[in-house]
Amino acid sequence: MDDAPYRITILDTGETYACCGSTTVLKAMTQLGRKGIPSGCHGGGCGICKVRVVSGFVTTLSMSRSQVSEAEEAVGYALACRCYPRSDVDLKVVGRMQRAVKRPFGFV
Ligand code: FES
Numbered sequence: 191m192d193d194a195p196y197r198i199t200i201l202d203t204g205e206t207y208a209c210c211g212s213t214t215v216l217k218a219m220t221q222l223g224r225k226g227i228p229s230g231c232h233g234g235g236c237g238i239c240k241v242r243v244v245s246g247f248v249t250t251l252s253m254s255r256s257q258v259s260e261a262e263e264a265v266g267y268a269l270a271c272r273c274y275p276r277s278d279v280d281l282k283v284v285g286r287m288q289r290a291v292k293r294p295f296g297f298v
Contacts, residue, residue, distance in 0.1 A: 196275040201244060201282050209275050215241070215248070216270035232271045239270040246279030 193210045198218065200206070209218035216239045220229055230236035237257035243266040250263075251272040258267050267284070 196246075197278045198275060199278070199280045201280055209279075211274055211276060213274070214271050215273040215275060215279070215281070219270070230271075234269050234272040237269065240284050241268060241270050241273075241281045242266045242284055243268055243273075244280045244282055246281075247276040248273040248279060249276055250274075 193212050195208045195210050197206050198209045198215055207218060207222050209215055213221075214232075216229065216232065230238040234251060234253040235257070237254065240257060248268060250268050253263070253269045253272050258269060270281075
């Protein structure tokens, strides 16, 4: 197992957090106790945790092709619950997860 602590940066918010190589990107986020990070099946099936890896390397477990196509995977799209970092990673949230991460402060 790879337990090196890597830095994950959410480019949408500028937030960073640590994630070791034996923990998924989603699990590390939820362990921070952050509000507004949706967490679904944790099995690569629901797609709520879809992200785009902009820089860095991850290893992914199998993902539902209905959530991440081969073409999307080729350009960095992945499911955070199926990603293990192998370097520092910069990512952007997409889909349903984006709305939660970009939730505005205060009243609208
Ligand atoms: S939490 Fe369902 S696909 Fe990641």
